[in-house]
Amino acid sequence: MPRRGKKKLTSHFEWLETCEAIFNRYQTSGLFQVDIQTKRVKKVQKRYRDRKARIVEELWFDMSFKIDDSAVQHQIQMLGWRVYVTNKNPNEFGLKQAVRAYRDEYLMERGFARLKNFPLSLTPIYLQREDHITGLIRLLSIGLRVLNLLEFQVRHNLEKEKEKLAGLYVGNPKRETTRPSAEIILAAFKEITLLLIEVKNEIYAHLTALSPLQKRILALLGFSISIYTQLDGQSFTPE
Structure with missing residues (x-):
């Protein structure tokens, strides 16, 4: 019997189509041999109020399957190949x-x-x-x-x-890579803070010190560390 909310399959074709959809979903097409038998069962429908008793015919489906061992072995041999x-x-x-x-x-x-x-x-x-x-x-x-x-x-x-x-991956500082992404490279600089303090009409700048990893990335990019360090300790008068 179909579960509540599930469509009842009423034909041999619908059973085959549903089986094929399941095989495609789980990528197991060709690994099973399916046999669907259709049975016609006659039942007596009892009289009810104005409806007379009558004989009705219902369709029942029996499905059996077995694993195709040769197809499975062939599939196993192909696993991992590209x-x-x-x-x-x-x-x-x-x-x-x-x-x-x-x-x-x-x-x-x-x-x-x-x-x-x-x-x-x-x-x-x-x-x-x-x-x-x-x-x-x-x-x-x-x-x-x-x-x-x-x-x-x-x-x-x-x-x-x-x-x-090394040092790019949070939680795993010893992990090394030769192919870091741009996003993870930029993330290594997210803790840098530029602090501006105004004293007697002058603004003093203080920059978070660069870590060895940040200095190495700048060197790999061909940038001078002064891009950041030149901001540290400077003072200027606001307009």
């Missing part, structure tokens, strides 16, 4: 190089994901003027280029110097 295709000469470009090139390839979809989600979060839905929408997209596109360039520069220099960067 096909790589290249037009390079195998003597010049081996399997190791092909896998490395595939993993290091630039994925355009990743840029679109960054543009639509964190950290750029492109949402022109709240803008009404077309020129504002165009301006927002162009501005965030520049931000996307900066993220990609920042990420490439750090990864390139880490590979060039055959070095791994």
